[in-house]
Amino acid sequence: MSKTDLNIFETMESEVRSYCRNFPTVFTQAKGHNMWDEDGKEYIDFFSGAGALNYGHNDEKMKAKLIEYIQNDGITHSLDKATTAKGDFINEFNDVILKPRGLDYKIMFPGPTGTNTVESALKLARKVTGRTDVISFTNGFHGMTIGSLSVTGNSSKRKGAGVPLQHAVTMPYDSFVGEDLTTLEYLEAYLENSGSGVAIPAAMIVETVQGEGGINVASSEWMKKLDDICKRWGILLIIDDVQAGIGRTGSFFSFEEAGIQPDIVCLSKSLSGYGLPFAITLFRPELDIWSPGEHNGTFRGNNHAFVTATAALDYWKDEAFEEGIKERSEMTHEYLEYLVQEYPELKGKVKGRGLMVGISCEEPELASKVAEEAFNRGLIMETAGPNDEVFKLFPAINIEKEALKQGLEIIEESIKATVKAPVAN
Known part of the structure; x- marks a missing residue:
């Protein structure tokens, strides 16, 4: 089989492409x-x-379920028609995720991407309240x-x-103007x-951990106070859990640690478990004032994603799975703290929660250089933040611990090669 000429992407694909430039x-x-x-x-x-x-x-189990479904001529495209695959997902999501957490939400299927669920959330909030404006937060990212x-x-x-x-x-987001200033006042x-x-x-829309914005973490105290402000003023609280959810920060929903129950929750990205486009918008039942077809989309019935998403929920039936995320998170945080101490040239700061973490570097372009060096050494990671000042780690939440350690060691070797040599103790 002949190899693909990289030049075809350079000459034929739009200049808008980005990730392929970082991973050539x-x-x-x-x-x-x-x-x-x-x-x-x-x-x-x-x-x-x-x-x-x-x-x-x-994932082997998800793949097997999907292949079986396709081979049996299961429905692929259905708009919002009722299908067996959709019914299975709704039942499983309610039984495995919502009920154990005491969450009573209606489930809406917008278009299949993160920005689709955010758009539906904003539209619903305006429809319910009759108000126009939405408060968002510095460095937030919610879609394109x-x-x-x-x-x-x-x-x-x-x-x-x-x-x-x-x-x-x-x-201003939590700590945006300094650690000691209370931005919610x-x-x-x-x-x-x-x-x-x-x-x-x-409404107010917020990420509990900002991904694209630089792995900024809102404290549980800040989130609780934000929730309280919204309740007192009759403002709907929208949590954008597109990137921080589905176990990325340690629990299925990123807001669980704060002990709050948002009015509206946006989910996408890892919801299908298999990389298939899939999004849902969750909201309190009394907010469900939509007229039929008032918000729709041709591809909101992605049955292949329903199948794999249902299979993915099996992970969450075992408490050991969440414990495993915690163990990997602790390993990662400890190693990153070691790197910051061992390589002061980074002028680094460890950021993030769970397995949504990174190191922020004061030196311009240093994070990008470390990420580039890591790619050359066989590790794929990206940068984040307003100036790409954070190199960002998003390993699989069930990655083998030995592979996690190997990846962290590649990062250390990449830092060493970038800053030349660590300062002797």
Whole structure:
């Protein structure tokens, strides 16, 4: 079999492509925590499809269920018609995820991507409250369509909209203006003062851990107070769990640690378990005031994703699975703290929660250089933050511990090669 010429992507594909520039090879196979390119080179994947492959590549059980479904001529496309695959998913999701957590949510199937679920959440919040504005937070990222971009902080992504992005107000995220300043007092002062220019919004949308924004973590205390403010002012709280959810931060939902129950929850990315496009929007039953067809989408009935998502929920039936995430998280955090201490040239700071972690580097472009060196050594990871100042680790949440250790060691070797040599103790 002839190899693919990388030049075809350079000459024929749009300049908008990005990840292929950071990982300049042609991938051909993937399994678990590994990927292989056409030259047969093996890579450890600490990228996990930007959080869409939390269980790794080509999980055997999910694959077997999907192949069986396809071979039996199961429904592939169904819009929002009732299908066996959808019914199985709804029942399993309710029994395995919602009921044990005491969560009473209706399930909406918007289009299959993260920005689709965010758009539906924003639309519903405005419909329910009759208000227009939405409060979002600094460095937040919620998607690339117009509504989602309006509540996204990244200036380069906002610029791509080509039109004014309106009806959103940005407030400082936890610790945005310093560790000792309480940003929610600032926010509440705007709500209380009729001269502030900030109207009472329909909703506030927030990530408990910001991925694209630089692996910034909102404390449980901050989240609880935000929830309290929303309740007192009759504002709907939307948690965007597209990237931080499905076990990435340690529990199925990232907000569980804070002990809150948001009004609306956005899920996508790893929901299918297999990398298939799939999103849902969860909301309190009393908010379900949609008229039939008022929000729809041709591909909201992705039955192949229903099949693999249902199989993926088997992981969550075993308490040891969540314990395993915790163990891997502790291993990773300890190693990152060691790297920050051992290599002061990084001027680094460990950030994140669970297996959504990274090291922020003060030196410009250093994180990108470490990520590039890691790729050359057989590890795939990306950067995050307003200036790509964080190298970001997203290993599979069930990665073999030996592979996790091997990947962390590659990062150390990459740091060593980038900063030349560690300072002697």
